[in-house]
Amino acid sequence: LRKLAEEQGESIETAARQARYGFFANIAKKRRCKSVFVAHHADDQVETFLWNLFRGAGQSGLAGMSAETEHIVNGVALHMFRPLLGIWRSEIVEYIRVQKLRYREDASNASHDYTRNRIRNALLPEIEALFGGRNVSRSIWRVAEIVRAEDEWLDALTQSESTETLSVPDLRAQPVAQQRRRILKWLRFHGVPEPGFDHIEAVRQLVAHTEPAKVNLPGNWHARRREKKLFLEKPKP
Amino acid sequence: LRKLAEEQGESIETAARQARYGFFANIAKKRRCKSVFVAHHADDQVETFLWNLFRGAGQSGLAGMSAETEHIVNGVALHMFRPLLGIWRSEIVEYIRVQKLRYREDASNASHDYTRNRIRNALLPEIEALFGGRNVSRSIWRVAEIVRAEDEWLDALTQSESTETLSVPDLRAQPVAQQRRRILKWLRFHGVPEPGFDHIEAVRQLVAHTEPAKVNLPGNWHARRREKKLFLEKPKP
Numbered sequence: 316l317r318k319l320a321e322e323q324g325e326s327i328e329t330a331a332r333q334a335r336y337g338f339f340a341n342i343a344k345k346r347r348c349k350s351v352f353v354a355h356h357a358d359d360q361v362e363t364f365l366w367n368l369f370r371g372a373g374q375s376g377l378a379g380m381s382a383e384t385e386h387i388v389n390g391v392a393l394h395m396f397r398p399l400l401g402i403w404r405s406e407i408v409e410y411i412r413v414q415k416l417r418y419r420e421d422a423s424n425a426s427h428d429y430t431r432n433r434i435r436n437a438l439l440p441e442i443e444a445l446f447g448g449r450n451v452s453r454s455i456w457r458v459a460e461i462v463r464a465e466d467e468w469l470d471a472l473t474q475s476e477s478t479e480t481l482s483v484p485d486l487r488a489q490p491v492a493q494q495r496r497r498i499l500k501w502l503r504f505h506g507v508p509e510p511g512f513d514h515i516e517a518v519r520q521l522v523a524h525t526e527p528a529k530v531n532l533p534g535n536w537h538a539r540r541r542e543k544k545l546f547l548e549k550p551k552p
Numbered sequence: 553l554r555k556l557a558e559e560q561g562e563s564i565e566t567a568a569r570q571a572r573y574g575f576f577a578n579i580a581k582k583r584r585c586k587s588v589f590v591a592h593h594a595d596d597q598v599e600t601f602l603w604n605l606f607r608g609a610g611q612s613g614l615a616g617m618s619a620e621t622e623h624i625v626n627g628v629a630l631h632m633f634r635p636l637l638g639i640w641r642s643e644i645v646e647y648i649r650v651q652k653l654r655y656r657e658d659a660s661n662a663s664h665d666y667t668r669n670r671i672r673n674a675l676l677p678e679i680e681a682l683f684g685g686r687n688v689s690r691s692i693w694r695v696a697e698i699v700r701a702e703d704e705w706l707d708a709l710t711q712s713e714s715t716e717t718l719s720v721p722d723l724r725a726q727p728v729a730q731q732r733r734r735i736l737k738w739l740r741f742h743g744v745p746e747p748g749f750d751h752i753e754a755v756r757q758l759v760a761h762t763e764p765a766k767v768n769l770p771g772n773w774h775a776r777r778r779e780k781k782l783f784l785e786k787p788k789p
Binding site: 462490 | 605606607608609614667670671675678679682683686688690691692694695698699701702704705706708709727728729730732749
């Protein structure tokens, strides 16, 4: 994975997800079953939320996992279901005990990333103590669910941005959050690699102010304002 | 404040804010100046975000402070400005030092709530260490800013809900996040006291399912579905 990530200039997390989905896609093709059920639970959702928050997730990055998603992987449309996102790990363990179910512990659970383990075993209990024993995980889960649903709504509201240029007066008339989402979709559509919050804000400077007229973006791209339009300029080959 | 809060059945935070704004309104009237500049800075924003997250802020509760707001207090329209929300405390301290400015330390800063102090002095440094020295505060600030702007957008999209009833088919056709915001505004408009996430979800059950046809709400109110409409029933006097 480390090698794959380096080769493709991606983070290990992204490379891992792609490898995992690729594996699912192969099985799905072989077995002719395109629905995959995964067992992420409420505690996973809470840890993912905190992880994204502390690492500085950008637009949509905070939204966490959805109960249903579709992915096109190696030409296969994978339908992923996560039916346990609202169930706590302790509830699952208790159910297994009462029903006397046999189960397998994924070996990666134990070796699971150090930072995530510390979030679960040290940070969350500490925050709970700080708030007088309040069920802080439940609070965070609720916020994650609200943010997830709002992200879904806003994403549906923002048309895909497949045009060559963006109109500056149009953008200027829209709420800041809408400008951000449109700019992000536009940068992604044109293949600007991993645009972050600071890049989006830099492009927004072109909208909000008369200076500068050009900003630099990742991968040698830049954005320019000319005659009330935003352009992207491709990197030299 | 404690007495005021008890009398009006409110949290101490709410009572404190009302008392503060009331004080501002009196001065504003006396001095004929309706703009108030307050000095909340980026660290305050980050602490407020975490505080709201851990306590389980509901809809909009995560959005934190805005750079500009307007409040009608005791008949006075107060315009509040928070120009320092993007500036870190350390930058302010440094500026004061370089410019040799005189300043006053607010006595409440030292006695400032225990939990907030612990968030600032214990929790944040610990999280930073956990993420290898990454500037976690900056990450959280960025997320808070994204959430704030999206909340503003969504709030503008949700019309005020001043009607007697809500149409079930209309609600059902809308994204979950929109249903939640509309129901919240509707409950608030009719005076249901402090509706929380669980109450909103209970009302959404009336929309999503055929059973139950009635749910209980705070302050002895309840919501009922009848002939494809949601009603609120007032508490008996």
